[in-house]
Structures are given as structure tokens and as C-alpha cells.
Amino acid sequence: MRPTSxxxxxxxxxxRLGEYMEKQQQTQNLGFKPSxxxxxxxxxxxxxxxxxRKRIQNxxxxxxxxxxxxxxxxxGENDLRSGQGANISSSIIELVSxxxxxxxxxxxxxxxxxxxxxxx
Numbered sequence: 740m741r742p743t744s745x746x747x748x749x750x751x752x753x754x755r756l757g758e759y760m761e762k763q764q765q766t767q768n769l770g771f772k773p774s775x776x777x778x779x780x781x782x783x784x785x786x787x788x789x790x791x792r793k794r795i796q797n798x799x800x801x802x803x804x805x806x807x808x809x810x811x812x813x814x815g816e817n818d819l820r821s822g823q824g825a826n827i828s829s830s831i832i833e834l835v836s837x838x839x840x841x842x843x844x845x846x847x848x849x850x851x852x853x854x855x856x857x858x859x
Contacts, residue, residue: 743775743777745777745778746778748780748795748811748812749813750782750784750785750817751784753780753813754782756780756782757779787814788831789826799838807842808843809842809845809846811846812831812834812835812838812845813848815827818830
């Protein structure tokens with residue numbers, strides 16, 4: 740039985756997680772046994788779900804070269820500053836639809852607002 744291939748896909752959070760996984764032996768593959776799961780990441784700092792220069796959909800080809808069975812998608816925060824919620828949601832749904840045609844499972848992580856530093 741071969742290991743399940745998982746790819747973490749998204750913006751700078753995913754880039755940083757990929758770097759973290761590579762740093763030390765105990766964080767490689769997020770601690771999973773390579774005989775069970777192989778985890779890798781494809782991320783672009785500043786990537787957005789909405790159309791633009793750093794649209795995450797531009798990285799789909801790079802993602803699919805890894806031949807994942809499962810994609811963990813994390814995107815959207817970079818869009819919250821400039822986009823409408825409905826437009827962001829539609830873009831993410833479009834991305835999930837494209838990925839779902841090519842991989843067995845797509846997991847979309849929760850979107851959170853960036854903290855705002857408010858001076859009193």
C-alpha cells in the first residue's frame with residue numbers, strides 16, 4: 740500500500756509552514772510516518788483567490804505536478820482587505836471546483852480576519 744499524498748496549498752502561511760516542516764527532523768512531514776502520508780506544500784506569499792497578479796489559481800499546474808490525492812487549501816485573507824465577501828467566496832468555490840476535478844479530496848481551511856492595530 741502506498742502512502743497518501745497530501746499537498747498544502749495557499750498563500751504565505753503555507754509557505755512558512757513548508758519552511759517550518761523542512762527545518763528539523765521532527766517537523767518534517769508534520770510528524771506523520773512517510774509510509775502512511777507524504778505531505779508537501781505549494782505556496783505563494785501574497786496569493787489571492789480573486790483575480791490579480793498573484794492569483795492562487797496561477798499555481799495549480801505546480802500543485803498538480805506533485806500528484807496529490809488530498810489538497811488542503813488555505814487562501815482568502817489577502818483578499819479581505821480589498822474584496823467583497825461574496826466575490827471572495829465565489830473565487831474560492833471556483834478554485835475548489837477546479838481542484839475537485841483533479842484530486843480526490845479538497846479541504847478548505849477557515850478564513851480569519853487579520854488583526855487590526857487600533858490606536859486609542
